[in-house]
Amino acid sequence: MRLNPFVGLAAMATLAFLYLPMLAVAVLSFNKTRYGLTWSGFTWDWYVRLFSNPDILEAARNTFVLAALSTLVATVLGTLFAIALERYPWPRKSQGFLENILYLPVVTPDIIFAVALVVAFGAFRMVSSLFEPGLFTMILGHVTFQIAFVALTVRSRLKSLGPDLDEAARDLYASYGYYVRRVLLPLLMPGIVAGAMLAFTLSLDDFVISFFTAGPTSQTLPLLIYASVRRGVTPEIHALSTLIFLITVLLVLASERLTRR
Amino acid sequence: MNRLIVWFGELTTPGRLYRRGLWFLLPAVVWILGLLVIPGLSLVALSFAERGQYGEVVWNFTLENYARLLGYGIFGWSPDTVLILVRSLWVAFVTTLVCIVLAYPLAFFIASRPPRTRYLWLALVIIPFWTNLVIRTYAWQMLLAPDFPFAKLAQALGLLAPDAGLYPSPLAVYIGMITAFLPFVVMPLFSSVERLDWSLVEAAQDLYASRTRTFFQAIWPQTLPGLTVGVILTFIPAMGMFVIPDLLGGAKYLLVGNLIQQQFYASRDWPYGAAVSLGLMVMTLVGLALYRRRGKDVDLV
Numbered sequence: 001m002r003l004n005p006f007v008g009l010a011a012m013a014t015l016a017f018l019y020l021p022m023l024a025v026a027v028l029s030f031n032k033t034r035y036g037l038t039w040s041g042f043t044w045d046w047y048v049r050l051f052s053n054p055d056i057l058e059a060a061r062n063t064f065v066l067a068a069l070s071t072l073v074a075t076v077l078g079t080l081f082a083i084a085l086e087r088y089p090w091p092r093k094s095q096g097f098l099e100n101i102l103y104l105p106v107v108t109p110d111i112i113f114a115v116a117l118v119v120a121f122g123a124f125r126m127v128s129s130l131f132e133p134g135l136f137t138m139i140l141g142h143v144t145f146q147i148a149f150v151a152l153t154v155r156s157r158l159k160s161l162g163p164d165l166d167e168a169a170r171d172l173y174a175s176y177g178y179y180v181r182r183v184l185l186p187l188l189m190p191g192i193v194a195g196a197m198l199a200f201t202l203s204l205d206d207f208v209i210s211f212f213t214a215g216p217t218s219q220t221l222p223l224l225i226y227a228s229v230r231r232g233v234t235p236e237i238h239a240l241s242t243l244i245f246l247i248t249v250l251l252v253l254a255s256e257r258l259t260r261r
Numbered sequence: 262m263n264r265l266i267v268w269f270g271e272l273t274t275p276g277r278l279y280r281r282g283l284w285f286l287l288p289a290v291v292w293i294l295g296l297l298v299i300p301g302l303s304l305v306a307l308s309f310a311e312r313g314q315y316g317e318v319v320w321n322f323t324l325e326n327y328a329r330l331l332g333y334g335i336f337g338w339s340p341d342t343v344l345i346l347v348r349s350l351w352v353a354f355v356t357t358l359v360c361i362v363l364a365y366p367l368a369f370f371i372a373s374r375p376p377r378t379r380y381l382w383l384a385l386v387i388i389p390f391w392t393n394l395v396i397r398t399y400a401w402q403m404l405l406a407p408d409f410p411f412a413k414l415a416q417a418l419g420l421l422a423p424d425a426g427l428y429p430s431p432l433a434v435y436i437g438m439i440t441a442f443l444p445f446v447v448m449p450l451f452s453s454v455e456r457l458d459w460s461l462v463e464a465a466q467d468l469y470a471s472r473t474r475t476f477f478q479a480i481w482p483q484t485l486p487g488l489t490v491g492v493i494l495t496f497i498p499a500m501g502m503f504v505i506p507d508l509l510g511g512a513k514y515l516l517v518g519n520l521i522q523q524q525f526y527a528s529r530d531w532p533y534g535a536a537v538s539l540g541l542m543v544m545t546l547v548g549l550a551l552y553r554r555r556g557k558d559v560d561l562v
Contacts, residue, residue, distance in 0.1 A: 003373045011370035014363045018389045018440055021400030028403070038408070077289040084285035088278065098286070101293055107493070109501025109545060111518045112304070112538045113297065115525055119307055119535065120300030144296045147289050169269070176269040176281075207395050207504055212525070222395045229399045229508060241396040248391045252384050 022245050029238035046239040053236060056224065063220040066135060066210075067203035070142035075196040077143070078150025083184065085151070086158040087166070105148040114212035117141050121213065133215035141209040146202060150195035157191025308535035316529030326536035342520070346540065349517040352506075353499035356438040357446075360495055361488065363439070364446040368484075371447075372454040383451060390444040398508045401437050402428055405509075429511025437505040442498070446491035453487025492552065497545055517541050 032041040050056060085098055105113070117137070124131040131137055165187065169179040185192075207222040214223060221244070228237050265272055308326055311319040332343045371382045389397065405411060405428035415421040427433055457480065465479040503518030510516075517537060524534025 003369065007366045008370050008373075010363075010366035014367050014443070015385065018386070018443065021397050021404060021440065022389060022392060024404050025396065025400045077292060080285040081289035084282045088282035088285075089275070090279070090282070098290070101290060101298075105293065105297055107497055107545065107549060108297070108301075109497055109518075109541060111501040111503055111521055112301075112542050115521060115534060115538050116300035116304045117296065118525060119303050119531065120296070123303060140296055144293060147292060151289065174269065176271075179269060201391055205391070205393055207393070222393050225393065225395045225399065226504070229395065229402070233399065237399075241392070241400070244396065245392045249388055252388055252391065 022241075025238050026242045026245065029235065029242045031235065031238075034235060046235040047243075050236045050239045050243070055219065056221075056236065056240060059219045059221045059224040062135065062218055063204060063222075066138055066142060066218075066220060067200050070139045070146060070203050071196055071200045073139070074143045074146030074150050074199045075192060078147045078195060078199075079154050079188070079192050081147065082151040082154035082158060083180075083188075086155055087184075102148055102151055105145045106152070110145070110206075110208045113145065114141070114209045117209070118212050133213060134218045135215075137213045137215070138210055138218060138220075141213045142203045142206060145206075145209065146199035149198050149202060150192075153195035153198060154188060154191045157188055157194075161187055304535045304538055307532055308539050310532040312530045312532050316531075318531055326533045329533060330536050330540050342537075345515055345517055345520055346544070348514075349500055349541075350544065352434065352438065352516060353496050353502075355435065356442060356499045357492055357495045359435070359439050360443050360446040361491070363443060364450050364491065367443075367447050368450040368454045371451050372457075383448070386444050386447050389440070394441055395504060395508075397440065398437050398505050401433060401440070401509060405430075405433050405436070428509055429514070431510065431514050433509040434506050434514055434516075437509045438499055438502065441502075441505060442495040445494040446488075449487040449490035449494070450484060451487070453484040457483050489552075493549065496548065500545055500548075501541055 027039075029046055030042050030044070031039055032043045032045075033039075081102070085095070085102070090098065117140075121131045121133065121137055165183060166179075169183050174183065205222070207226060210220050210223055211226070214220065221240070225237055225241070228234060265274060266278070267273075268278055307318065309322050309324070311321045311323050311325070313319040330342055330346075332338050332340055367386060371379060371386070374382050403409065405426055407416075407424055407426035409426075412421060412426045415427060416423050416425065421427065461479045461483070462475060465475040470478065501518045501521075502516060503522050506514055506516045506519055507522075510519075517540070521534050521537050521541070524530045524537060528534075
């Protein structure tokens with residue numbers, strides 16, 4: 001494909017624009033001064049302090065526990081939902097209703113969803129003490145928005161598979177359970193993994209739902225960073241952000257290797 | 262319903278088949294109903310209640326929250342709330358538009374790379390978006406600070422008072438929003454561009470169409486499905502965004518997301534917060550319906 005050189009130039013400029021914030025944070029994380037943006041020498045100090053800060057370590061742990069647990073639940077529910085939606089001969093009307101339910105979490109702005117959860121958890125608490133704000137309520141919230149994204153990803157994979165496999169499996173006298181376990185799930189795996197990864201990143205990145213459903217003991221990294229931005233940032237936060245960025249890059253490169261194989 | 266069908270070697274009825282499908286369906290549907298639909302309905306109920314003296318909810322039916330949403334208060338009509346709503350719409354609209362303009366060159370550039378490196382370039386666009394939004398927004402705070410080259414340049418050009426920064430300002434909000442949502446437009450747009458039928462472009466060029474005409478008549482219509490996904494993924498969250506205006510906008514540049522957050526925290530006026538949330542939801546759904554009607558029926562993914 002021939003490309004106008006101007007298009008390439010514009011693309012590079014836009015990419016630079018996207019990377020500028022991360023670059024600035026990374027540079028500052030090695031800066032000796034505690035305040036301001038003037039460069040006064042190189043130091044590893046902030047990284048060392050980062051790992052001796054119990055609040056940050058606790059928040060990191062919470063973030064990963066939350067993302068892992070909610071992704072697990074959402075992947076199972078979302079995959080089952082996609083299979084049911086795509087592989088059963090539902091009447092047209094209920095099919096439409098189910099699709100609307102699926103799109104609902106996608107089209108609801110997250111702040112509305114978060115506020116609705118605050119209200120509902122408040123009401124649920126009158127019945128059961130299970131809904132005290134904390135990791136559990138956060139998981140409930142995260143799974144709800146993750147289900148839709150998993151189901152949509154798996155569903156697009158299902159659509160590309162086509163009906164031939166069902167027919168082949170049926171002609172060869174596979175039982176339904178055998179077909180799901182040995183034909184459908186293995187073929188769906190790339191879609192399921194992609195959906196799970198999407199759900200995991202959405203959870204790691206989420207600020208709004210966590211902000212509204214978190215309890216006093218369930219700080220996550222985004223919440224911690226937000227709080228420290230409001231209070232005045234410490235260079236440890238620069239170091240933390242840089243580390244998160246590097247880990248992300250490594251994960252992306254690794255998953256790229258895996259999927260290309 | 263006593264029609265018999267064969268399903269994987271079993272003789273069964275559609276009814277029995279549905280019941281089996283329900284086991285796949287129910288967990289997700291119950292979850293979404295229980296944690297999205299019912300909470301949503303409780304929000305609707307709450308929006309008709311009153312705020313008590315100490316910020317508690319008093320269950321007296323009132324339409325006052327909606328009157329306030331339209332700007333009617335104790336002191337008569339004031340445009341503040343309406344201004345915030347209109348501004349949110351406008352910011353989301355501009356953000357989406359700029360993202361589209363920036364996404365086209367990027368999508369075409371990535372699609373023009375050899376297949377081996379293409380996904381690496383795509384990953385390069387997505388990586389910043391995998392770093393938390395709060396961090397990226399905060400990074401812009403620093404980049405737009407008074408002693409950073411951007412502000413220095415603006416000061417030297419006389420666009421900015423000496424020692425002033427580019428943040429907090431509406432401009433800072435736009436920059437934050439655009440960098441936050443750009444990947445959401447680039448990704449679906451790229452998948453459309455990758456599948457582009459170039460013979461149409463060649464035909465247009467053979468017929469001496471100008472560059473602009475080639476773009477709008479041979480390329481643009483083909484990228485509409487991807488663009489639609491991008492617009493939906495950008496416009497809706499941009500409408501409800503509160504982190505970016507909170508960190509980059511300063512106290513005078515609030516969006517509807519900030520208004521909602523204030524009601525649930527600082528002001529402790531949950532009923533009014535619920536009414537504002539429903540206002541936002543209605544604006545979102547109306548926008549979506551208008552868009553879908555205009556652009557035929559397009560799938561989200």
